[in-house]
Amino acid sequence: MPTEHDPHTQLIADELHRRGYRLKWWNRWCFTADVRGENVTFWSTRSGLNTQIAAQLARRKDMTDKVLRAAGVRVPEGGVFRRVQRKQALGFASRRWPVVVKPVASRGKAQGATLGVDSPEMFHEAFDKALKVSPYVMVQDTVQGEEARFLVVGGRCVSVLRKRMDPKTGKQVPGVYDEITAETHPYYKHEAERAVEAFPGLGLAGLDIIAPDWSTEGPYAVIEVNAAPGVKGHHIAQTVPFDAAAAIVDELEARAVKD
Secondary structure (H helix, E strand, O other): OOOOOOOOHHHHHHHHOOOOOOOOEEOOOEEEEEOOOOEEEEEEOOOEEEHHHHHHHHHOOHHHHHHHHOOOOOOOEEEEEHHHHHHHHHHHOOOOOEEEEOOOOOOOOOOOOOEEOOHHHHHHHHHHHOOOOOOOOEEEEEOOOEEEEEEEOOOOEEEEEEEEOOOOOOEEEEEEEEEEOOOOOOOHHHHHHHHHHHOOOOOEEEEEEEEEEOOOOOOOOEEEEEEOOOOOHOOOOOOOOOOHHHHHHHHHHHHHHHH
């Protein structure tokens, strides 16, 4: 199969091809396949596994917070501000330095977001940066702990990835992850599943969650719900790689049988 396709899309396509399904590619991100009589289209990891409304709710960070809070799932304290509310936003931020400043909606990959904002000068830069992406800006408390990505497919948490950090700099090593599903306390997996359950129609999601210690039940905060999660990291994890594409295709086949 072609190698120039988006790597996340390619992994799912390869798994479908391995199981004998025929594919038609439309561009480097998009293909259609017939899965047990069901016409399935993927654009990267976007597909019919998620409804349009569920995906839109997850894309809007302000709506995500409302949905999760209503379900009793923990999220960082924060507020949403418009361009003309810059003064109020600064006052809110100054009472809780350091903060995270990010656009309410973006195309992903932390576009327009700034972490560790701890001064008025830095705040104004971060606020302007976020406004270039969205007319609404979210200001949130910084959550202390370790960040992990929880992959939930068909309502079940199937994999947990932790970003590999450089012990000298404390920064993430780009593209390097550890698979920590086995050592993650069941409480956090259950909370990830509860978070996804709060979005009816969300069959595939990646959740970014922060907690001090993944092996012990304790405080946490969901900082992101992604309805089009990247899957490559799960396949190349440094410890025990997880076949995320296979889990996704399993869910497609299960739904086809039910239908």
